[in-house]
Amino acid sequence: MKKLISILLTLVTLAPALPAMAAEEVNVFNWEDYICEEALTLFEQETGIKVNYMRFTTNEDMLVQVRADPANYDVIFPSDYIIERLINENLLEELDFANIPGAAYTLDWLQSAAYDPGMKYSVPYMWGTVGILYNKTMVKEPVTSWTALWDEDYRGNVFMMDSIRDTMGITMKMLGYSMNTRDQAVLEEVKDKLIEQKRSGIVKAYQVDETKDKMIAGEAAMGLMWSGDAAYAMGFNENLVYVVPDEGSNVWVDAMCVPKGAKHKTNAEIFIDFMCRPDIALLNFEEIYYCTPNSGVIDLVDEETLANETLFPTREIIDRCEFYDDIAQELQAYNRIWLAVKSAR
Protein backbone atom coordinates (compact mmCIF):
# COMPACT_ATOMS: atom_id res chain seq x y z
CA MET A 1 0.00 0.00 0.00
CA LYS A 2 2.70 2.43 1.03
CA LYS A 3 4.65 1.63 -2.10
CA LEU A 4 1.63 2.31 -4.27
CA ILE A 5 1.06 5.66 -2.61
CA SER A 6 4.67 6.69 -3.03
CA ILE A 7 4.60 5.75 -6.71
CA LEU A 8 1.41 7.77 -7.15
CA LEU A 9 2.90 10.74 -5.35
CA THR A 10 5.99 10.64 -7.52
CA LEU A 11 3.85 10.59 -10.63
CA VAL A 12 1.74 13.49 -9.39
CA THR A 13 4.76 15.64 -8.63
CA LEU A 14 6.43 14.77 -11.91
CA ALA A 15 3.40 15.35 -14.09
CA PRO A 16 3.57 19.14 -14.30
CA ALA A 17 7.30 18.96 -15.04
CA LEU A 18 6.85 16.71 -18.05
CA PRO A 19 5.37 19.18 -20.55
CA ALA A 20 8.06 21.70 -19.65
CA MET A 21 10.63 19.33 -21.08
CA ALA A 22 8.62 19.02 -24.27
CA ALA A 23 8.58 21.51 -27.14
CA GLU A 24 7.53 25.17 -26.96
CA GLU A 25 4.06 25.92 -25.65
CA VAL A 26 1.66 28.70 -24.77
CA ASN A 27 -1.15 28.68 -22.18
CA VAL A 28 -4.23 30.47 -23.51
CA PHE A 29 -7.20 31.35 -21.28
CA ASN A 30 -10.15 32.54 -23.36
CA TRP A 31 -13.94 32.84 -23.14
CA GLU A 32 -16.08 29.79 -23.88
CA ASP A 33 -16.95 29.59 -27.63
CA TYR A 34 -14.78 32.53 -28.52
CA ILE A 35 -12.34 31.35 -31.17
CA CYS A 36 -12.29 29.51 -34.47
CA GLU A 37 -10.73 26.12 -33.69
CA GLU A 38 -9.08 26.13 -37.12
CA ALA A 39 -7.07 29.22 -36.10
CA LEU A 40 -5.52 27.24 -33.22
CA THR A 41 -4.63 24.33 -35.49
CA LEU A 42 -3.03 26.69 -38.02
CA PHE A 43 -1.06 28.38 -35.24
CA GLU A 44 0.35 25.08 -34.03
CA GLN A 45 1.22 23.99 -37.56
CA GLU A 46 2.93 27.21 -38.57
CA THR A 47 4.84 28.00 -35.40
CA GLY A 48 5.32 24.59 -33.83
CA ILE A 49 4.17 26.07 -30.51
CA LYS A 50 1.71 23.86 -28.69
CA VAL A 51 -1.44 25.65 -27.43
CA ASN A 52 -2.84 24.64 -24.04
CA TYR A 53 -6.32 26.06 -24.40
CA MET A 54 -8.48 26.79 -21.34
CA ARG A 55 -11.90 28.43 -21.12
CA PHE A 56 -13.84 30.68 -18.72
CA THR A 57 -17.42 31.96 -18.74
CA THR A 58 -17.33 35.27 -16.84
CA ASN A 59 -14.75 37.97 -16.24
CA GLU A 60 -15.09 37.44 -12.50
CA ASP A 61 -14.39 33.74 -12.91
CA MET A 62 -11.26 34.47 -14.87
CA LEU A 63 -10.15 37.15 -12.44
CA VAL A 64 -10.25 34.77 -9.47
CA GLN A 65 -8.06 32.25 -11.32
CA VAL A 66 -5.58 34.80 -12.61
CA ARG A 67 -5.22 36.47 -9.22
CA ALA A 68 -4.57 33.10 -7.61
CA ASP A 69 -1.72 32.29 -9.98
CA PRO A 70 -0.97 34.79 -12.77
CA ALA A 71 2.01 32.81 -14.03
CA ASN A 72 -0.27 29.91 -14.89
CA TYR A 73 -1.47 31.67 -18.05
CA ASP A 74 0.35 33.30 -20.94
CA VAL A 75 -2.54 34.91 -22.83
CA ILE A 76 -5.84 36.00 -21.25
CA PHE A 77 -8.86 37.73 -22.83
CA PRO A 78 -10.36 40.15 -20.25
CA SER A 79 -12.88 42.91 -21.00
CA ASP A 80 -11.94 46.60 -20.93
CA TYR A 81 -12.81 47.50 -17.33
CA ILE A 82 -11.13 44.32 -16.06
CA ILE A 83 -7.99 45.27 -17.98
CA GLU A 84 -8.08 48.63 -16.18
CA ARG A 85 -8.31 46.79 -12.86
CA LEU A 86 -5.54 44.33 -13.73
CA ILE A 87 -3.26 47.23 -14.74
CA ASN A 88 -4.01 48.98 -11.45
CA GLU A 89 -3.27 45.81 -9.51
CA ASN A 90 -0.01 45.44 -11.44
CA LEU A 91 -1.02 42.02 -12.75
CA LEU A 92 -0.21 42.54 -16.43
CA GLU A 93 3.08 42.47 -18.34
CA GLU A 94 3.84 45.36 -20.67
CA LEU A 95 3.80 43.94 -24.20
CA ASP A 96 6.82 44.02 -26.47
CA PHE A 97 5.24 45.30 -29.67
CA ALA A 98 8.34 44.40 -31.68
CA ASN A 99 6.97 40.85 -31.46
CA ILE A 100 3.44 41.95 -32.38
CA PRO A 101 3.66 43.88 -35.66
CA GLY A 102 0.09 42.79 -36.40
CA ALA A 103 -1.18 45.08 -33.63
CA ALA A 104 -0.86 47.89 -36.17
CA TYR A 105 -4.04 46.58 -37.83
CA THR A 106 -6.02 47.69 -34.75
CA LEU A 107 -8.58 50.40 -35.53
CA ASP A 108 -7.21 53.86 -34.62
CA TRP A 109 -9.84 54.81 -32.07
CA LEU A 110 -9.23 51.52 -30.21
CA GLN A 111 -5.50 52.23 -29.99
CA SER A 112 -6.22 55.20 -27.75
CA ALA A 113 -8.92 53.68 -25.55
CA ALA A 114 -9.13 54.89 -21.97
CA TYR A 115 -8.85 51.49 -20.25
CA ASP A 116 -5.28 51.06 -21.54
CA PRO A 117 -3.95 54.47 -22.58
CA GLY A 118 -1.49 54.16 -25.43
CA MET A 119 -2.22 50.43 -25.85
CA LYS A 120 0.68 49.15 -23.76
CA TYR A 121 -0.80 46.09 -22.08
CA SER A 122 -3.48 44.80 -24.43
CA VAL A 123 -4.37 44.16 -28.06
CA PRO A 124 -8.11 44.25 -28.88
CA TYR A 125 -9.65 40.94 -29.98
CA MET A 126 -13.38 41.60 -30.41
CA TRP A 127 -15.64 44.50 -29.55
CA GLY A 128 -19.25 45.57 -29.64
CA THR A 129 -21.95 47.88 -28.38
CA VAL A 130 -25.05 47.66 -26.19
CA GLY A 131 -28.35 48.55 -27.83
CA ILE A 132 -31.97 47.65 -28.41
CA LEU A 133 -32.95 44.74 -30.63
CA TYR A 134 -36.56 45.26 -31.72
CA ASN A 135 -39.07 43.46 -33.86
CA LYS A 136 -40.29 45.91 -36.48
CA THR A 137 -43.65 44.19 -36.78
CA MET A 138 -44.33 44.71 -33.07
CA VAL A 139 -43.43 48.38 -32.54
CA LYS A 140 -45.46 51.41 -33.60
CA GLU A 141 -42.43 53.34 -34.91
CA PRO A 142 -38.70 52.73 -35.33
CA VAL A 143 -36.93 52.82 -31.98
CA THR A 144 -34.34 55.59 -31.57
CA SER A 145 -34.32 56.29 -27.84
CA TRP A 146 -33.89 54.39 -24.58
CA THR A 147 -37.26 55.87 -23.51
CA ALA A 148 -38.92 53.26 -25.75
CA LEU A 149 -38.04 50.74 -23.02
CA TRP A 150 -40.20 52.77 -20.63
CA ASP A 151 -43.16 53.16 -23.03
CA GLU A 152 -46.28 51.72 -21.39
CA ASP A 153 -47.59 50.63 -24.79
CA TYR A 154 -45.04 47.83 -24.58
CA ARG A 155 -46.20 46.48 -21.24
CA GLY A 156 -45.01 42.88 -20.81
CA ASN A 157 -43.13 43.17 -24.06
CA VAL A 158 -39.60 44.17 -23.07
CA PHE A 159 -36.61 42.04 -22.08
CA MET A 160 -34.07 43.79 -19.89
CA MET A 161 -30.60 42.46 -19.17
CA ASP A 162 -29.80 40.55 -15.99
CA SER A 163 -26.55 42.48 -15.80
CA ILE A 164 -25.92 45.31 -13.35
CA ARG A 165 -23.70 47.54 -15.45
CA ASP A 166 -25.71 47.32 -18.66
CA THR A 167 -29.21 47.77 -17.29
CA MET A 168 -28.18 50.56 -14.91
CA GLY A 169 -25.85 52.11 -17.49
CA ILE A 170 -28.46 52.61 -20.19
CA THR A 171 -30.81 54.10 -17.60
CA MET A 172 -28.10 56.64 -16.74
CA LYS A 173 -27.70 57.43 -20.43
CA MET A 174 -31.43 57.91 -20.84
CA LEU A 175 -31.43 60.34 -17.92
CA GLY A 176 -28.54 62.22 -19.53
CA TYR A 177 -25.70 61.10 -17.28
CA SER A 178 -22.47 59.26 -17.97
CA MET A 179 -22.57 55.47 -17.65
CA ASN A 180 -19.73 55.76 -15.18
CA THR A 181 -21.40 58.07 -12.70
CA ARG A 182 -20.69 57.48 -9.03
CA ASP A 183 -23.05 60.17 -7.76
CA GLN A 184 -25.34 58.65 -5.12
CA ALA A 185 -28.23 60.95 -6.06
CA VAL A 186 -28.06 59.78 -9.67
CA LEU A 187 -27.95 56.17 -8.54
CA GLU A 188 -31.13 56.75 -6.53
CA GLU A 189 -32.77 58.29 -9.59
CA VAL A 190 -31.75 55.24 -11.64
CA LYS A 191 -33.21 52.95 -9.00
CA ASP A 192 -36.57 54.75 -9.04
CA LYS A 193 -36.67 54.66 -12.83
CA LEU A 194 -35.95 50.93 -12.98
CA ILE A 195 -38.43 50.10 -10.24
CA GLU A 196 -41.05 52.20 -12.03
CA GLN A 197 -40.34 50.25 -15.23
CA LYS A 198 -40.71 46.96 -13.39
CA ARG A 199 -43.81 47.87 -11.37
CA SER A 200 -45.68 49.17 -14.40
CA GLY A 201 -45.27 45.69 -15.89
CA ILE A 202 -43.22 46.70 -18.90
CA VAL A 203 -40.38 44.31 -18.08
CA LYS A 204 -41.13 40.82 -19.17
CA ALA A 205 -37.94 39.32 -17.79
CA TYR A 206 -34.36 40.08 -16.81
CA GLN A 207 -32.15 37.61 -18.61
CA VAL A 208 -28.99 37.36 -20.66
CA ASP A 209 -28.45 34.23 -22.73
CA GLU A 210 -32.10 33.37 -23.32
CA THR A 211 -33.04 36.70 -24.89
CA LYS A 212 -31.70 36.07 -28.38
CA ASP A 213 -33.71 32.91 -28.88
CA LYS A 214 -36.84 34.54 -27.47
CA MET A 215 -36.44 37.51 -29.80
CA ILE A 216 -36.07 35.16 -32.76
CA ALA A 217 -39.31 33.45 -31.71
CA GLY A 218 -41.10 36.81 -31.48
CA GLU A 219 -41.67 36.60 -27.74
CA ALA A 220 -41.21 40.34 -27.15
CA ALA A 221 -41.13 43.61 -29.06
CA MET A 222 -37.80 44.79 -27.65
CA GLY A 223 -34.79 43.53 -25.81
CA LEU A 224 -31.69 45.16 -24.35
CA MET A 225 -28.81 43.34 -26.00
CA TRP A 226 -25.16 43.17 -26.92
CA SER A 227 -24.48 43.75 -30.61
CA GLY A 228 -22.95 40.30 -31.02
CA ASP A 229 -26.08 38.50 -29.84
CA ALA A 230 -28.20 40.89 -31.90
CA ALA A 231 -26.25 40.08 -35.07
CA TYR A 232 -26.80 36.38 -34.37
CA ALA A 233 -30.56 36.81 -33.81
CA MET A 234 -30.96 38.96 -36.94
CA GLY A 235 -29.58 36.08 -38.97
CA PHE A 236 -32.63 34.01 -37.99
CA ASN A 237 -35.45 36.57 -38.10
CA GLU A 238 -35.49 39.29 -40.72
CA ASN A 239 -37.95 41.44 -38.78
CA LEU A 240 -35.35 42.16 -36.12
CA VAL A 241 -33.53 45.49 -36.12
CA TYR A 242 -30.64 46.54 -33.88
CA VAL A 243 -30.19 50.14 -32.86
CA VAL A 244 -27.79 52.06 -30.63
CA PRO A 245 -30.10 54.79 -29.26
CA ASP A 246 -29.36 58.47 -29.82
CA GLU A 247 -28.58 59.17 -26.16
CA GLY A 248 -25.52 56.97 -26.52
CA SER A 249 -24.49 53.67 -25.03
CA ASN A 250 -21.66 51.46 -23.95
CA VAL A 251 -18.90 50.20 -26.18
CA TRP A 252 -16.91 47.23 -24.93
CA VAL A 253 -13.74 45.43 -25.91
CA ASP A 254 -12.31 42.02 -25.11
CA ALA A 255 -8.56 42.20 -25.54
CA MET A 256 -5.55 39.92 -25.32
CA CYS A 257 -3.17 40.48 -22.40
CA VAL A 258 -0.22 38.73 -20.79
CA PRO A 259 -0.42 38.22 -17.00
CA LYS A 260 2.49 39.19 -14.76
CA GLY A 261 5.23 36.56 -14.66
CA ALA A 262 3.85 34.52 -17.57
CA LYS A 263 6.17 31.59 -18.27
CA HIS A 264 6.12 31.96 -22.05
CA LYS A 265 5.86 35.67 -22.69
CA THR A 266 7.48 35.61 -26.14
CA ASN A 267 5.26 32.75 -27.28
CA ALA A 268 2.28 34.70 -25.94
CA GLU A 269 3.27 37.66 -28.08
CA ILE A 270 3.70 35.42 -31.12
CA PHE A 271 0.20 34.07 -30.44
CA ILE A 272 -1.28 37.56 -30.12
CA ASP A 273 0.41 38.61 -33.34
CA PHE A 274 -0.98 35.54 -35.10
CA MET A 275 -4.51 36.45 -33.99
CA CYS A 276 -3.98 39.90 -35.56
CA ARG A 277 -3.11 38.46 -38.97
CA PRO A 278 -6.04 39.52 -41.21
CA ASP A 279 -6.80 36.03 -42.55
CA ILE A 280 -6.86 34.60 -39.00
CA ALA A 281 -8.87 37.56 -37.67
CA LEU A 282 -11.32 36.91 -40.51
CA LEU A 283 -11.70 33.26 -39.44
CA ASN A 284 -12.48 34.38 -35.90
CA PHE A 285 -14.81 37.15 -37.09
CA GLU A 286 -16.84 34.73 -39.20
CA GLU A 287 -17.00 32.21 -36.36
CA ILE A 288 -17.87 34.58 -33.51
CA TYR A 289 -19.71 37.26 -35.51
CA TYR A 290 -18.84 40.16 -33.19
CA CYS A 291 -17.33 43.46 -34.33
CA THR A 292 -13.70 43.03 -35.31
CA PRO A 293 -11.04 45.58 -34.28
CA ASN A 294 -8.88 44.50 -37.21
CA SER A 295 -8.73 46.95 -40.14
CA GLY A 296 -7.21 44.19 -42.27
CA VAL A 297 -10.47 42.22 -42.10
CA ILE A 298 -12.42 45.11 -43.59
CA ASP A 299 -10.60 44.63 -46.90
CA LEU A 300 -11.48 40.94 -46.92
CA VAL A 301 -15.26 40.97 -46.33
CA ASP A 302 -17.89 41.65 -48.98
CA GLU A 303 -19.89 44.86 -49.41
CA GLU A 304 -23.06 43.46 -47.92
CA THR A 305 -21.39 42.47 -44.64
CA LEU A 306 -19.62 45.84 -44.44
CA ALA A 307 -22.97 47.62 -44.74
CA ASN A 308 -24.22 45.81 -41.63
CA GLU A 309 -24.12 48.52 -38.99
CA THR A 310 -24.48 46.00 -36.17
CA LEU A 311 -21.15 44.40 -37.12
CA PHE A 312 -19.48 47.52 -38.50
CA PRO A 313 -20.88 50.47 -36.53
CA THR A 314 -20.32 53.86 -38.12
CA ARG A 315 -17.94 56.41 -36.63
CA GLU A 316 -20.96 58.44 -35.59
CA ILE A 317 -22.38 55.55 -33.52
CA ILE A 318 -19.03 54.90 -31.84
CA ASP A 319 -18.68 58.58 -30.96
CA ARG A 320 -21.80 58.53 -28.83
CA CYS A 321 -20.69 55.46 -26.88
CA GLU A 322 -18.39 55.25 -23.88
CA PHE A 323 -16.35 52.55 -22.17
CA TYR A 324 -17.17 51.39 -18.67
CA ASP A 325 -14.68 52.51 -16.06
CA ASP A 326 -13.78 50.03 -13.39
CA ILE A 327 -16.13 50.74 -10.49
CA ALA A 328 -14.67 48.22 -8.07
CA GLN A 329 -14.93 50.77 -5.24
CA GLU A 330 -18.57 51.63 -5.95
CA LEU A 331 -19.71 48.12 -6.83
CA GLN A 332 -21.37 47.81 -3.42
CA ALA A 333 -23.51 50.90 -4.07
CA TYR A 334 -24.44 49.66 -7.54
CA ASN A 335 -25.33 46.21 -6.27
CA ARG A 336 -27.48 47.60 -3.48
CA ILE A 337 -29.60 49.38 -6.08
CA TRP A 338 -29.68 46.36 -8.32
CA LEU A 339 -30.93 44.14 -5.47
CA ALA A 340 -33.63 46.70 -4.68
CA VAL A 341 -34.77 46.62 -8.32
CA LYS A 342 -34.67 42.83 -8.56
CA SER A 343 -36.61 42.28 -5.34
CA ALA A 344 -39.17 45.05 -5.97
CA ARG A 345 -42.70 43.82 -6.50
Added chain:
Amino acid sequence: MKRSYFAAPYGLWMAVFTIVPIFLIAYYAFTLGGGFSIENFRMFLEPAFVGILTFSLWLAFLCTVICLVIGYPAALLLAAKDMKRSSIVVVLFVIPMWMNFLLRTYAWMTLLEDTGLINRFLEWIGIGRQRLMYTEQAVLMGMVYNFLPFMIFPVYSVLSKRDERLLEAAQDLGANAFMTFLRVTFPLSVPGIVSGVTMVFMPAVTTFVIPRLLGGGTFMMFGDLIENQFLTMDDWHFGSALSLIMMVLILISVGILNRADPSGQAAEGGGLW
Protein backbone atom coordinates in the same frame (compact mmCIF):
# COMPACT_ATOMS: atom_id res chain seq x y z
CA MET B 1 -15.10 -4.14 12.88
CA LYS B 2 -14.43 -5.34 9.35
CA ARG B 3 -17.42 -3.52 8.05
CA SER B 4 -16.15 -0.09 8.91
CA TYR B 5 -13.34 -0.62 6.42
CA PHE B 6 -15.83 -0.58 3.59
CA ALA B 7 -17.24 2.70 4.79
CA ALA B 8 -13.83 4.34 4.67
CA PRO B 9 -14.11 5.70 1.10
CA TYR B 10 -17.41 7.30 1.97
CA GLY B 11 -16.00 8.66 5.21
CA LEU B 12 -13.16 10.25 3.27
CA TRP B 13 -15.62 11.64 0.74
CA MET B 14 -17.69 13.20 3.50
CA ALA B 15 -14.66 14.68 5.19
CA VAL B 16 -13.30 16.27 2.04
CA PHE B 17 -16.51 17.37 0.35
CA THR B 18 -18.89 18.02 3.25
CA ILE B 19 -17.09 18.72 6.49
CA VAL B 20 -14.19 20.76 5.12
CA PRO B 21 -16.47 22.98 2.99
CA ILE B 22 -18.75 23.63 5.95
CA PHE B 23 -15.75 24.77 7.99
CA LEU B 24 -14.65 26.95 5.09
CA ILE B 25 -18.08 28.55 4.92
CA ALA B 26 -18.04 29.16 8.66
CA TYR B 27 -14.54 30.60 8.42
CA TYR B 28 -15.48 33.05 5.66
CA ALA B 29 -18.73 33.95 7.40
CA PHE B 30 -17.03 34.97 10.63
CA THR B 31 -14.10 36.86 9.14
CA LEU B 32 -13.79 40.21 7.45
CA GLY B 33 -10.60 41.94 6.42
CA GLY B 34 -8.49 39.23 8.03
CA GLY B 35 -9.96 39.23 11.53
CA PHE B 36 -12.90 37.77 13.38
CA SER B 37 -16.09 39.72 12.78
CA ILE B 38 -19.84 39.39 12.97
CA GLU B 39 -20.24 42.31 10.58
CA ASN B 40 -21.45 39.94 7.84
CA PHE B 41 -24.40 38.89 9.95
CA ARG B 42 -25.19 42.45 11.01
CA MET B 43 -25.30 43.37 7.31
CA PHE B 44 -27.95 40.71 6.72
CA LEU B 45 -30.37 42.52 9.07
CA GLU B 46 -31.00 45.21 6.45
CA PRO B 47 -34.64 45.20 5.36
CA ALA B 48 -33.76 44.45 1.74
CA PHE B 49 -32.04 41.17 2.61
CA VAL B 50 -34.57 40.10 5.23
CA GLY B 51 -37.29 40.83 2.67
CA ILE B 52 -35.69 38.51 0.14
CA LEU B 53 -35.45 35.75 2.75
CA THR B 54 -39.09 36.20 3.81
CA PHE B 55 -40.22 36.02 0.20
CA SER B 56 -38.24 32.80 -0.36
CA LEU B 57 -39.65 31.24 2.80
CA TRP B 58 -43.17 32.25 1.82
CA LEU B 59 -42.88 30.79 -1.68
CA ALA B 60 -41.34 27.58 -0.30
CA PHE B 61 -44.15 27.35 2.27
CA LEU B 62 -46.82 27.74 -0.44
CA CYS B 63 -45.05 25.16 -2.57
CA THR B 64 -44.93 22.69 0.32
CA VAL B 65 -48.61 23.17 1.15
CA ILE B 66 -49.68 22.68 -2.46
CA CYS B 67 -47.47 19.61 -2.80
CA LEU B 68 -49.05 18.17 0.34
CA VAL B 69 -52.59 18.91 -0.84
CA ILE B 70 -51.98 17.35 -4.24
CA GLY B 71 -49.49 14.69 -3.20
CA TYR B 72 -51.27 13.16 -0.22
CA PRO B 73 -54.39 11.99 -2.08
CA ALA B 74 -52.16 10.77 -4.90
CA ALA B 75 -50.11 8.71 -2.44
CA LEU B 76 -53.29 7.42 -0.83
CA LEU B 77 -54.57 6.36 -4.22
CA LEU B 78 -51.30 4.65 -5.11
CA ALA B 79 -51.21 2.78 -1.82
CA ALA B 80 -54.80 1.58 -2.04
CA LYS B 81 -55.10 -2.19 -2.04
CA ASP B 82 -57.44 -2.35 -4.99
CA MET B 83 -54.99 -0.45 -7.20
CA LYS B 84 -53.96 -3.62 -8.99
CA ARG B 85 -51.92 -1.71 -11.49
CA SER B 86 -50.38 0.56 -8.94
CA SER B 87 -46.89 -0.50 -9.90
CA ILE B 88 -47.49 0.79 -13.41
CA VAL B 89 -48.81 4.04 -11.98
CA VAL B 90 -45.75 4.32 -9.74
CA VAL B 91 -43.54 3.85 -12.79
CA LEU B 92 -45.49 6.57 -14.60
CA PHE B 93 -44.77 8.90 -11.69
CA VAL B 94 -41.09 8.03 -11.79
CA ILE B 95 -40.51 8.28 -15.54
CA PRO B 96 -40.35 12.09 -15.70
CA MET B 97 -37.70 11.94 -12.98
CA TRP B 98 -35.39 10.03 -15.29
CA MET B 99 -34.87 13.30 -17.07
CA ASN B 100 -32.85 16.13 -15.59
CA PHE B 101 -35.06 18.71 -13.85
CA LEU B 102 -33.42 21.54 -15.77
CA LEU B 103 -34.53 20.02 -19.05
CA ARG B 104 -38.03 19.55 -17.73
CA THR B 105 -38.14 23.18 -16.66
CA TYR B 106 -36.97 24.26 -20.12
CA ALA B 107 -39.77 22.13 -21.53
CA TRP B 108 -42.24 24.08 -19.39
CA MET B 109 -40.86 27.28 -20.89
CA THR B 110 -41.78 26.16 -24.40
CA LEU B 111 -45.26 25.31 -23.13
CA LEU B 112 -45.91 28.54 -21.24
CA GLU B 113 -44.31 31.27 -23.34
CA ASP B 114 -46.35 33.71 -25.42
CA THR B 115 -45.72 31.83 -28.63
CA GLY B 116 -45.77 28.49 -26.80
CA LEU B 117 -48.03 25.49 -27.25
CA ILE B 118 -50.63 26.40 -24.62
CA ASN B 119 -51.05 29.94 -25.89
CA ARG B 120 -51.29 28.76 -29.49
CA PHE B 121 -54.06 26.40 -28.46
CA LEU B 122 -55.84 29.16 -26.53
CA GLU B 123 -55.62 31.42 -29.59
CA TRP B 124 -56.92 28.66 -31.79
CA ILE B 125 -60.04 28.10 -29.68
CA GLY B 126 -60.61 31.84 -29.50
CA ILE B 127 -59.69 32.64 -25.90
CA GLY B 128 -56.56 34.53 -26.92
CA ARG B 129 -53.11 34.85 -25.44
CA GLN B 130 -52.71 34.72 -21.70
CA ARG B 131 -49.70 35.83 -19.74
CA LEU B 132 -48.52 32.51 -18.34
CA MET B 133 -44.80 32.85 -17.97
CA TYR B 134 -42.68 35.26 -15.90
CA THR B 135 -45.27 35.36 -13.12
CA GLU B 136 -45.16 34.28 -9.50
CA GLN B 137 -47.69 31.56 -10.34
CA ALA B 138 -45.44 30.19 -13.06
CA VAL B 139 -42.56 29.94 -10.60
CA LEU B 140 -44.77 28.26 -8.03
CA MET B 141 -46.08 25.86 -10.61
CA GLY B 142 -42.56 24.97 -11.71
CA MET B 143 -41.54 24.33 -8.11
CA VAL B 144 -44.59 22.19 -7.36
CA TYR B 145 -44.07 20.22 -10.56
CA ASN B 146 -40.42 19.53 -9.77
CA PHE B 147 -40.80 18.76 -6.07
CA LEU B 148 -44.13 16.89 -6.03
CA PRO B 149 -42.54 13.43 -6.29
CA PHE B 150 -40.55 14.18 -3.12
CA MET B 151 -43.89 14.49 -1.30
CA ILE B 152 -45.69 11.57 -2.91
CA PHE B 153 -43.06 8.88 -2.48
CA PRO B 154 -42.34 9.17 1.25
CA VAL B 155 -46.08 9.20 2.01
CA TYR B 156 -46.72 6.36 -0.41
CA SER B 157 -43.91 4.30 1.02
CA VAL B 158 -45.26 4.63 4.57
CA LEU B 159 -48.88 4.04 3.56
CA SER B 160 -48.14 0.98 1.47
CA LYS B 161 -46.57 -0.67 4.51
CA ARG B 162 -49.46 -0.05 6.86
CA ASP B 163 -51.11 -3.07 8.44
CA GLU B 164 -54.41 -3.77 6.65
CA ARG B 165 -55.72 -5.50 9.78
CA LEU B 166 -55.80 -2.15 11.58
CA LEU B 167 -58.21 -0.83 8.96
CA GLU B 168 -60.37 -3.94 9.27
CA ALA B 169 -60.34 -3.62 13.05
CA ALA B 170 -61.47 0.00 12.79
CA GLN B 171 -64.32 -1.00 10.51
CA ASP B 172 -65.29 -3.87 12.83
CA LEU B 173 -65.49 -1.39 15.66
CA GLY B 174 -67.97 0.68 13.67
CA ALA B 175 -65.81 3.43 12.22
CA ASN B 176 -66.94 4.76 8.87
CA ALA B 177 -64.46 5.42 6.06
CA PHE B 178 -63.83 8.99 7.18
CA MET B 179 -63.24 8.05 10.82
CA THR B 180 -60.95 5.21 9.74
CA PHE B 181 -58.90 7.68 7.76
CA LEU B 182 -58.84 10.29 10.53
CA ARG B 183 -58.02 7.92 13.41
CA VAL B 184 -55.95 5.21 11.73
CA THR B 185 -54.56 6.00 8.28
CA PHE B 186 -53.63 9.61 8.86
CA PRO B 187 -51.74 9.10 12.15
CA LEU B 188 -49.90 6.20 10.57
CA SER B 189 -48.81 8.38 7.66
CA VAL B 190 -47.37 11.20 9.78
CA PRO B 191 -43.75 10.00 9.42
CA GLY B 192 -44.19 10.03 5.66
CA ILE B 193 -45.63 13.53 5.73
CA VAL B 194 -42.80 14.77 7.91
CA SER B 195 -40.14 13.47 5.58
CA GLY B 196 -42.11 14.60 2.53
CA VAL B 197 -42.46 18.13 3.88
CA THR B 198 -38.75 18.24 4.69
CA MET B 199 -37.76 16.98 1.29
CA VAL B 200 -39.93 19.53 -0.50
CA PHE B 201 -39.30 22.53 1.73
CA MET B 202 -35.51 22.32 1.72
CA PRO B 203 -34.90 22.43 -2.02
CA ALA B 204 -37.79 24.90 -2.40
CA VAL B 205 -36.16 27.49 -0.12
CA THR B 206 -32.81 27.24 -1.85
CA THR B 207 -33.96 26.97 -5.44
CA PHE B 208 -32.71 29.58 -7.85
CA VAL B 209 -32.81 28.08 -11.30
CA ILE B 210 -36.58 27.65 -11.51
CA PRO B 211 -37.37 31.29 -10.56
CA ARG B 212 -34.78 32.45 -13.04
CA LEU B 213 -36.17 30.42 -15.94
CA LEU B 214 -39.91 30.62 -15.28
CA GLY B 215 -39.85 33.93 -13.42
CA GLY B 216 -37.43 35.53 -15.85
CA GLY B 217 -35.26 36.95 -13.10
CA THR B 218 -38.06 39.25 -11.97
CA PHE B 219 -38.02 37.62 -8.53
CA MET B 220 -35.09 37.64 -6.20
CA MET B 221 -34.86 34.48 -4.12
CA PHE B 222 -32.44 33.76 -1.31
CA GLY B 223 -30.49 31.38 -3.56
CA ASP B 224 -30.09 34.18 -6.12
CA LEU B 225 -28.82 36.48 -3.40
CA ILE B 226 -26.13 34.01 -2.35
CA GLU B 227 -25.10 33.48 -5.96
CA ASN B 228 -25.01 37.26 -6.46
CA GLN B 229 -22.61 37.70 -3.55
CA PHE B 230 -20.20 35.06 -4.81
CA LEU B 231 -20.26 35.71 -8.54
CA THR B 232 -21.11 39.39 -8.95
CA MET B 233 -19.92 41.00 -5.76
CA ASP B 234 -16.95 38.73 -5.20
CA ASP B 235 -17.89 39.00 -1.51
CA TRP B 236 -17.33 35.47 -0.24
CA HIS B 237 -17.63 36.58 3.37
CA PHE B 238 -21.16 37.91 3.14
CA GLY B 239 -22.13 35.08 0.77
CA SER B 240 -20.90 32.53 3.31
CA ALA B 241 -22.76 34.28 6.12
CA LEU B 242 -25.96 34.06 4.04
CA SER B 243 -25.33 30.37 3.36
CA LEU B 244 -24.77 29.74 7.05
CA ILE B 245 -28.01 31.54 7.95
CA MET B 246 -29.80 29.37 5.42
CA MET B 247 -28.32 26.17 6.85
CA VAL B 248 -29.28 27.11 10.39
CA LEU B 249 -32.83 27.94 9.29
CA ILE B 250 -33.16 24.59 7.59
CA LEU B 251 -31.76 22.77 10.63
CA ILE B 252 -34.28 24.55 12.85
CA SER B 253 -37.21 23.74 10.60
CA VAL B 254 -36.15 20.11 10.37
CA GLY B 255 -35.87 20.03 14.16
CA ILE B 256 -39.40 21.39 14.55
CA LEU B 257 -40.73 18.90 12.02
CA ASN B 258 -39.11 15.97 13.76
CA ARG B 259 -40.96 16.97 16.93
CA ALA B 260 -44.13 16.06 15.06
CA ASP B 261 -42.74 12.58 14.59
CA PRO B 262 -41.45 11.54 18.01
CA SER B 263 -40.99 7.92 17.06
CA GLY B 264 -38.44 8.98 14.46
CA GLN B 265 -39.99 6.83 11.79
CA ALA B 266 -39.53 9.43 9.10
CA ALA B 267 -36.45 7.57 7.98
CA GLU B 268 -38.70 4.76 6.91
CA GLY B 269 -40.44 7.09 4.54
CA GLY B 270 -37.22 7.50 2.64
CA GLY B 271 -36.35 10.60 4.62
CA LEU B 272 -32.93 12.02 5.09
CA TRP B 273 -32.87 12.25 8.87
